Amino acid sequence: MAGPTTAERGTRQQSKSGPPGPPRRPLLRRLRPPRPRLPRGRALLVLLAGTALLAGGGAWLLYGSQWLRVDRVTVSGARVLTADEVRTAAAVPVGSPLISVDTGLIEERLRQKLPRIDSVDVVRSWPQGIGLKVVERVPVLIVEKGGKFIEVDADGVRFATVSEPPKGVPTLExxxxxxxxxxxxxxxxxxxAAVRVAGDLPAGVARDTLNIKVRSYDSLSLELNGGRTIDWGSSEKGEAKRATLTALMKAAPKARHFDVSVPTAPASSGS
Known part of the structure; x- marks a missing residue:
């Protein structure tokens, strides 16, 4: 008679030992003590306290420490103005916390006190510097008055009075x-209108121009070195007049007078 099969033997052995129990955890894991946990309210207090300490430390560093206070003021871009003039007008509060410096107020102060300044940018240069980046106005015309000379920029702004006229700048009459x-x-x-004409002149003519005379809005004329003159007319159609004048001067290089007031009908005379 045949003996029990392998499956039967496995079933008998299982019934003797009972049903399998849950898997055993490693002894080390069973012996590890549970981690202590802070109550939720106390953890929030700790977080808030740490945040407050960081914020307080940052505020002290920016406002209370000696490391981030204004120690120097640098000037760049000044050509006619001196660096000392710009620094004096800016009145930067040296020794104050760098973060507290009102850069907008300094920019406004510089433009009011020094009309020669066209634009200025006041920047913080960490950890202890303030930089004043200046762009000065450039005269394109000068107006003589009472033995002095008033400088006029490309926007028509009369920004400074000087004792000596700048070289190469035409006089406005x-x-x-x-x-x-x-x-x-x-x-x-x-x-x-005169400023606009000065900006429309060919480069070579602009260098030779000594005087721009304004008789009316429609009648502007120029005096060049060598006794040459130009009737420009109004300040309108500047591009067409520039091209016409260039061609006319090439066609009649020895002429003494040029008329481009009507650019489609130019004229020249004298030799």
């Missing part, structure tokens, strides 16, 4: 007198 243009447009508009 306002000869409108009692013309209707003066009453209608005012001096500022006539000055802007």
């Amino acid at each position: 306002l000869a409108a007198g009692g013309s209707p243009s003066l009453r209608r447009f005012g001096t500022d508009r006539l000055v802007l």
Whole structure:
């Protein structure tokens, strides 16, 4: 008679030993003590206290420490103005916390006290510096008055009075007198018209220009070195007049007078 099969023997052995129990955990894991946990409220207090300490330390570093206070003021971009003039007008509060310096107020102060400054950028240079980056106005015309010379920039702003005229800058002569243009447009508009003409001149002509005379809004003329003159007319159609004048001067290099007031019908005369 055949004996029990392998499956039967396994079933008998299992019934003798009983059902399998849960898997045993490693002894080391069973002996490890549970980690202590802070109550939720206490953990929040600890977090808030740490945050407050960090914030307080940062505030002290920015406002209370000696490491981040204004120690030097540098100036860049000044050409006619001196660095000392710019620093004096800026009145940067040396010794104050760098973070507390009002850069906008300093910029406004510089533009008010020094009209020669066209734009200025006040920047913090960590850890202890303030930088003043200056852009000065450039004169394109000068107006003689009472033995002095008033400088006028490309926007028509009369920004400085000097004893000596800057080299290479034409003189603006306002000869409108009692013309209707003066009453209608005012001096500022006539000055802007002259500034516009100065900006439209060919480079070579601009270098040779000594004087721009404004008789009215529609009548501007130029005096060049060598006794040459140009009737420009109004300040309109500047690009066309520049091209016409360039061609006219090439065609009649020995001419003494040029008329481009009507750029489609130019004329030259004299030799």
